[in-house]
Amino acid sequence: MKLNNSVQNVEKEQIKYFKFPKTEVLAQRNEQINRKIELNRALSLGNLERQKVKIVFVDQDGYKRVETTVWGVTDKAVILKKSTLIPLQRIISVA
Numbered sequence: 001m002k003l004n005n006s007v008q009n010v011e012k013e014q015i016k017y018f019k020f021p022k023t024e025v026l027a028q029r030n031e032q033i034n035r036k037i038e039l040n041r042a043l044s045l046g047n048l049e050r051q052k053v054k055i056v057f058v059d060q061d062g063y064k065r066v067e068t069t070v071w072g073v074t075d076k077a078v079i080l081k082k083s084t085l086i087p088l089q090r091i092i093s094v095a
Contacts, residue, residue: 055078
């Protein structure tokens, strides 16, 4: 998926104020599986090496990008510092 300049950079502290629709943003099952693999890799990088990743996600207002450390991954959400959550189905990519 190619993203253009319409992605807004945000701070992780802002995420708790965003509203997230319940719909899935990735249509293909293989994209969803790859997202989960990349999130688990990001979790390992964060826990072992304190390395940050860039997560692109979609809230009700559009595309957002945050650079952060992933602290946890569940079946429904990604957990960031201070118990900040991004719903899994709203994440486009992890790099």
